[in-house]
Amino acid sequence: MEDFPDVEIIDIFLPQLEKVEAGKIQETAWDGQAFQHKINKEKVEFEHTIFGICEEYPLWDCKFEEYRKVFEGWKKFLEMEVNLKSEVAVEI
Numbered sequence: 826m827e828d829f830p831d832v833e834i835i836d837i838f839l840p841q842l843e844k845v846e847a848g849k850i851q852e853t854a855w856d857g858q859a860f861q862h863k864i865n866k867e868k869v870e871f872e873h874t875i876f877g878i879c880e881e882y883p884l885w886d887c888k889f890e891e892y893r894k895v896f897e898g899w900k901k902f903l904e905m906e907v908n909l910k911s912e913v914a915v916e917i
Contacts, residue, residue: 830858835900842893864889891917 841853845866855862856874863870869892873882898915905911 832900832903835896835903839896839900842896845889846893862892864892 838855841850841855842864844850845853845864848866852863852865854864859874860871861874863872866889868886868888870884870886872878872884876882878884894915894917898913902911902913905913
């Protein structure tokens with residue numbers, strides 16, 4: 826989730842995910858530092874921003890529900906107090 830380095834960016838993008846989930850928009854995209862996230866209600870595709878689709882970075886995807894869970898878990902992690910023993914477990 827390096828494409829979302831802080832909570833403020835997550836808070837900017839989260840409403841877009843909610844619109845996709847509610848069916849208000851068909852799809853959205855996030856152009857991150859490493860990957861472009863192409864998001865619709867069924868799946869999220871990831872394409873490397875610099876190298877595109879290649880042997881080292883093939884096009885891959887996950888279910889929208891999985892992406893949403895990881896996204897929300899990442900936000901919880903970023904909001905945690907800094908501590909070497911901090912951890913977040915997300916069941917996908």
